[in-house]
Amino acid sequence: MAQLSPIAEHALTAADAADLKQQIFANARRMSNDQILDLADALHDIIRTRQVIRRTHGIERASFAAEA
Numbered sequence: 244m245a246q247l248s249p250i251a252e253h254a255l256t257a258a259d260a261a262d263l264k265q266q267i268f269a270n271a272r273r274m275s276n277d278q279i280l281d282l283a284d285a286l287h288d289i290i291r292t293r294q295v296i297r298r299t300h301g302i303e304r305a306s307f308a309a310e311a
Contacts, residue, residue, distance in 0.1 A: 255263065271279055 267282075274282075
């Protein structure tokens with residue numbers, strides 16, 4: 244599997260995210276349970292990696308300070 248950047252420069256719009264969700268749900272019907280679990284694990288890995296990067300670089304604190 245290709246390495247993906249855990250944090251993208253350009254976020255998806257709400258409409259793009261909804262479209263992607265619809266595509267995934269439609270294709271999940273054709274996927275085996277193992278394929279679905281593999282996809283879910285990969286998405287969880289991205290979330291975990293983002294959390295580590297944000298903690299390491301103080302991104303969460305920086306964004307909080309900017310809002311105050």
